Amino acid sequence: MQNAEACRMEERVMPELQSNKYDVSITLVSLQDGQRNVMKANGEVVSKGPHLYIQYEELEQGPRGEEISVRTTIKIAGNQLKLIRHGGIQSEQSFQSGRRLPGFYRSPYTQFNLSTETNKLDVVREGRSLTVSWEYDLYVYEELSGKFAISLHIQEEPKL
Numbered sequence: 719m720q721n722a723e724a725c726r727m728e729e730r731v732m733p734e735l736q737s738n739k740y741d742v743s744i745t746l747v748s749l750q751d752g753q754r755n756v757m758k759a760n761g762e763v764v765s766k767g768p769h770l771y772i773q774y775e776e777l778e779q780g781p782r783g784e785e786i787s788v789r790t791t792i793k794i795a796g797n798q799l800k801l802i803r804h805g806g807i808q809s810e811q812s813f814q815s816g817r818r819l820p821g822f823y824r825s826p827y828t829q830f831n832l833s834t835e836t837n838k839l840d841v842v843r844e845g846r847s848l849t850v851s852w853e854y855d856l857y858v859y860e861e862l863s864g865k866f867a868i869s870l871h872i873q874e875e876p877k878l
Contacts, residue, residue: 738765740846741875744774749867763846763872770794770848772872780806781827792850792870794841799852813852815839833857846874 739762746757761774772792780786786806793800798814806826811834812819818835839852850870856863 739763741877742772742846742872743875744772745871747869750864760875761872763848763874768795770843772848772870775805778806781825794848794850797839797841799839799841799850813839813854815852818857830858832863833860848872 742761742763744757744759744761746759748755748757757776759774759776761772764771764773770793772794773789775787775789777785778788788803788805788807791802791804793802798812800813801809801811803809808824809822811821811832813834813836815836815838818833821832821834823830823832833856835855835857837853837855840850842849848871850872851868853865853867855865
């Protein structure tokens with residue numbers, strides 16, 4: 719009985735002992751040039767201090783029509799978001815409202831530098847639910863390649 723009370727006391731005093739990793743369902747809606755794409759995945763969220771990491775795996779179509787696995791990590795740190803992808807492709811994009819930030823894209827068939835100029839970035843966190851929306855211009859080799867609006871919704875999955 720005393721040990722259980724001590725554990726509860728430690729959790730109140732030391733919140734870092736509480737679970738900082740949980741399963742989530744992810745919905746990502748992307749708008750580009752009037753085209754709407756929706757991607758749904760299961761993943762996990764890891765909270766480390768003030769940073770939040772959302773991780774999920776997706777299958778993409780490769781240049782020869784084959785499916786390739788890509789592991790995506792989204793890091794949210796204050797007013798900045800970083801999108802990191804590994805697997806069949808490697809890429810990194812950073813977003814911060816009002817700033818143009820460098821990034822890159824690499825695959826077995828091509829590679830190029832890119833940059834993102836973020837016009838809007840909103841992060842709303844309610845408990846273990848999270849909605850992130852951002853709008854940006856994508857530049858490849860310093861030329862405007864497209865305008866994007868992204869909405870990302872993350873919801874904790876109940877434990878069974």
